[in-house]
Amino acid sequence: QVQLQESGPGLVKPSETLSLTCSVSGYSIRSGSYWGWIRQSPGKGLEWIGSIYHNGNTYYNPSVQSRVTILVDPSNNQFSLWLNSVTAADTAVYYCARHKTSMILGYFDFWGQGSLVAVSS
Amino acid sequence: DIQMTQAPSSLSVSVGDRVTMTCQASQAVFKNLNWYQKRPGMAPKLLVYETSNLEPGVPSRFSGSGSGTHFTLTISSLQPEDVATYYCQHYENLPLTFGGGTKVEIK
Numbered sequence: 001q002v003q004l005q006e007s008g009p010g011l012v013k014p015s016e017t018l019s020l021t022c023s024v025s026g027y028s029i030r031s032g033s034y035w036g037w038i039r040q041s042p043g044k045g046l047e048w049i050g051s052i053y054h055n056g057n058t059y060y061n062p063s064v065q066s067r068v069t070i071l072v073d074p075s076n077n078q079f080s081l082w083l084n085s086v087t088a089a090d091t092a093v094y095y096c097a098r099h100k101t102s103m104i105l106g107y108f109d110f111w112g113q114g115s116l117v118a119v120s121s
Numbered sequence: 122d123i124q125m126t127q128a129p130s131s132l133s134v135s136v137g138d139r140v141t142m143t144c145q146a147s148q149a150v151f152k153n154l155n156w157y158q159k160r161p162g163m164a165p166k167l168l169v170y171e172t173s174n175l176e177p178g179v180p181s182r183f184s185g186s187g188s189g190t191h192f193t194l195t196i197s198s199l200q201p202e203d204v205a206t207y208y209c210q211h212y213e214n215l216p217l218t219f220g221g222g223t224k225v226e227i228k
Contacts, residue, residue: 038165046157046165046208046219061216062122095164105212107155109176111164 002027004096006115012090013121018083020115022096029074030054034099036108037070037081039092049094051104052079059104086119093117123147123211127220133228140196142223144209149189153213156185156194159222160205168207169194201227 008020022035029035036051050060052070060068069082083090093116097108124147134140144154156169167176169185172192182197196203204227209220 045221046159046210048217048219059215063216097165100170104215105153105217107167107170107210107212108157108165109167111166113164 002110004112032102041092125220131224144192150211150213
């Protein structure tokens with residue numbers, strides 16, 4: 001069974017960098033899927049942030065593209081999210097998820113439990 | 122970006138009722154449309170992919186239909202465990218976008 005688990009600080013100061021790691025078990029990141037980050041701000045819907053392939057190929061949502069970097073570490077079966085210059089608007093539950101196929105256009109079939117990140121001084 | 126509009130935003134129904142919710146895309150997405158269930162405090166769960174394909178393990182009371190810009194998720198007989206918010210998501214192009222959700226509650 002594929003399992004994903006987010007980890008990282010729950011509190012980030014405004015203007016600083018948010019970083020989260022997603023650890024994958026039960027499936028090798030090298031096996032050919034894209035891996036994504038999605039967030040849900042309080043009281044709002046879901047927003048796709050971006051996704052990465054095991055070779056490092058990335059796609060980002062234009063809404064955050066200037067501030068976001070997603071990296072992959074196949075040797076540790078992990079991928080990470082880095083979001084700089086955060087504001088209160090970045091407060092959200094951040095989910096990592098697996099794309100079902102090796103195509104960026106598709107659906108997410110396995111999700112982590114989510115990591116709440118608050119941006120506050 | 123393709124905007125996804127879900128209706129209604131919430132509904133309150135009785136156990137055993139038939140529930141229908143819609144998702145409208147701002148431009149044609151053909152059949153490139155998925156549905157997820159999100160219970161409070163839990164990760165989203167894929168229910169339906171490519172408009173009408175049920176993810177393995179999803180109860181058969183769930184069904185999806187539609188094409189182009191108009192899509193529907195139906196629960197044939199609502200069960201207590203179906204209390205959740207339901208989101209549609211298109212994958213016609215990037216960025217992937219989700220609808221605002223339909224919250225289903227028990228009357």
